[in-house]
Amino acid sequence: MTQWIVAEKGLQNIVVDQTALSLVEGQQGILIYRGYHIDEMAKCSFEEVCHLFLCGSLPSSAELDRFDSALKSERIVDSRVLEYIAAAAKADVPMAILRTAVSMLSAKMNLADASNAEALRKNAIALIAKTTTLAAAIARAKKGQPAVQPDPALSHAANFLYMSRGERVDEVVAKTLDTALVLHIDHGFNASTFTARATASTLTDMVSAVLAGIGSLKGPLHGGANTAVMNMLLEIGEPDNVDSFLEKALAEKRKIPGFGHRVYKTLDPRAKHLKQMSEAWGKRVGEVKWFTMSQRLEELMLEKKKLNANVDFYSASTYYAMGIPPDMYTVIFAIARMAGWSAHIMEQLGNNRLIRPEAEYTGPKDLKWVPIEER
Ligand SMILES: CC(C)(COP(=O)(O)OP(=O)(O)OC[C@H]1O[C@@H](n2cnc3c(N)ncnc32)[C@H](O)[C@@H]1OP(=O)(O)O)[C@@H](O)C(=O)NCCC(=O)NCCS
Structure with missing residues (x-):
């Protein structure tokens, strides 16, 4: 006989799997990223913390240079995606536009097989870089302005602000966004991360899994x-x-x-x-x-x-x-959380089992079928 374990509504207090990525200590108000306290992480750049999540350790200077170059080399997006963003800007909200635009990226990506960790890491780097370009293009399109090409001289945060505004920002502005991105990268099995992991557990591709995360993050009980x-x-x-x-x-x-x-x-x-x-x-x-x-x-x-x-x-x-329009705030959350989602998808695929819970059925079981002409 199967033994049912009935979870609390909303899966509160239920541990569904293990993770080495982040610890959320709710009673004491502590957040740890791969062993490091969030207060220490707030001193790092977004690129360093992405390296921590995707490669397993804080980078040396040489490793950071390589990682930064890899991110920068993936910033350009297909012009057809930018055309879609420009066309959608009047009718839709930024998170909905982002969801469709990220989906369009898969046409030009070499989507990794679930068993190929190195190829998955490349997908993750491409998604982090390109989503940020898309986010800036959405901010521009909302103001009726054309997309701005990325500037390879700039850091991830400074480049996002440059592409959003069409002019370089000072260091204080860039540093504020950089730290905000770090603070939003990961947070245990939050709703969107769990959604992304559950989606990845079917062995679908990384783009499909992060899209599920974007859809979840959009809601007002979460990133919205x-x-x-x-x-x-x-x-x-x-x-x-x-x-x-x-x-x-x-x-x-x-x-x-x-x-x-x-x-x-x-x-x-x-x-x-x-x-x-x-x-x-x-x-x-x-x-x-x-x-x-x-x-x-x-x-x-x-x-x-x-x-x-x-x-x-x-x-x-x-x-x-900082002069950022309110409807862009959840999009900014998404560009940071893209790093967390992709690290979790890699972790899930490294030791995967299909996530498929049970439900307690509460409907009737013995209704009599009646032919349509007699209903
Ligand atoms: C985050 C959140 C979804 C957590 O939800 P949860 O653990 O399911 O908790 P519940 O929604 O069941 O709330 C428990 C109780 O606190 C109250 N509560 C929780 N958050 C509240 C809020 N932001 N404002 C007013 N009351 C709130 C609920 O009304 C409920 O009260 P009740 O027991 O008298 O009905 C919830 O606190 C919330 O909706 N916050 C506002 C949205 C938000 O900021 N989301 C971002 C989270 S990082």
């Missing part, structure tokens, strides 16, 4: 929350409105975007860094009100609901101060 946070701040408008807004929203049982977490029962360790960045950026651009409002919301949510801010909360006001 950062855009929802900024829309909420804009709806509140002024610091004086925060208290009354929250009182009404909670009375209406609204979920407040950017608060709560399935795993963290204390402050999200990524939020600490983003809060500092939000404050510094508010001061830098001379508009601290979004930070002030965020801080007041954080205080009230802790007091009234005992809920802490998560990664999406202070990233919203940071990106806003």
